[in-house]
Amino acid sequence: MGTHVIKMPDIGEGIAEVELSQWHVKVGDLVVEDQVLADVMTDKAMVDIPSPVHGKVIALGGQPGEVMAVGSVLISIEVEGAGNLKESAAPAPVAAQEPPAAPKVEAVAESKPAAAAGPRPAPVCQGPMVAREADERPLASPAVRKHALDLGIQLRLVRGSGPAGRVLHEDLEAYLAQGQSNASAPAAAAYAQRHDEEQIQVIGMRRKIAQRMQDATQRAAHFSYVEEIDVTAIEELRAHLNEKHGTSRGKLTLLPFLVRALVVALRDFPQMNARYDDEAQVITRLGAVHVGVATQSDVGLMVPVVRHAEARSLWDSAAEISRLANAARNGKASRDELSGSTITLTSLGALGGIVSTPVLNLPEVAIVGVNKIVERPMVVKGQVVIRKMMNLSSSFDHRVVDGMDAALFIQAIRGLIEQPATLFVE
Structure with missing residues (x-):
């Protein structure tokens, strides 16, 4: 040996x-x-x-x-x-495998280790269920993790029959066959006292996020501006385009429209598409619009970058946003794909709340936050009508951006979204 x-x-x-x-x-x-x-x-x-x-x-x-x-x-x-x-x-x-709970990951084929000399653990399967520690990560491919997520199975409870205990698709089926897809430790009585504590070490991605957020709030002079936007017209346009071109070009979400609105608005507000080097006291305004799209993964917040958004169509932006989001959630985004943004767009989707106060992605000077869309009665030309409304909650670095300029910038985005034809008028 x-x-x-x-x-x-x-x-x-x-x-x-x-x-x-x-x-x-x-x-x-x-x-x-x-x-x-x-x-x-x-x-x-x-x-x-x-x-x-x-x-x-x-x-x-x-x-x-x-x-x-x-x-x-x-x-x-x-x-x-x-x-x-x-x-x-x-x-x-190589990029880290997808965390077990990450959504929207494309299935890939099960990988098999190449044959080679040396001890190889024999496949064993002594039953479909096994107890692992709560923080122990079972060995499984992204496809199996996605399959387990779709089935509602806690992967740590499944015994793996593959090499080194790798969990296979067959193991998930065996687990389901035993009627244990919802197995868990017995629940404590609803009103029983609890005295347990859990200490979680802040390491890895969580520590990097903590350091960046603390650095941003300490160094930048944050201020936020919130504006209400009527998205009825752009949602109707989005639905029409998806019905007409969704099959051939892919489905559009609201995000590529917002990226387009950023690109057009920045033509008149180039001071927002900038980086501030506070040590050298230099502001760099960029012609290229590299939009960071804040993406939640199981290991924390990541910001993959849609490069040269100014040169992309709606569908090109949509495809790139989807590709980068999957890569980030899958742990496969490269360092180049996670750096170099000039302005950031952040959204919590359906959980977007009414108002948020996003933290700047230094050294950028602006971040645009998207809140959830709600239907509300609004007065339009003297008539009460139901409209789809959404808030933009945006933050700026007051060392670089004046309050009036921030308000005018968001109002410009509002005008483009409420009159979506203007997004494409050159």
């Missing part, structure tokens, strides 16, 4: 150290080639570290939350073969 030492790989772009976010294995586990060993967090994204070998884990090089230098020992694996110590960098890291 020999020992294969895997070192923290060079993730690129001059990164000298990364944060170890989560282990997917423990000492004593049997692993197979390409199995995900750990998640690490860079300044931009979470990435997976896969195993290059088959073997048994004999040592872990760090604890979750620890910052590790590139080239430091990540994990040691016992392998069959020569007894000489082998050292290597881990294979090129």
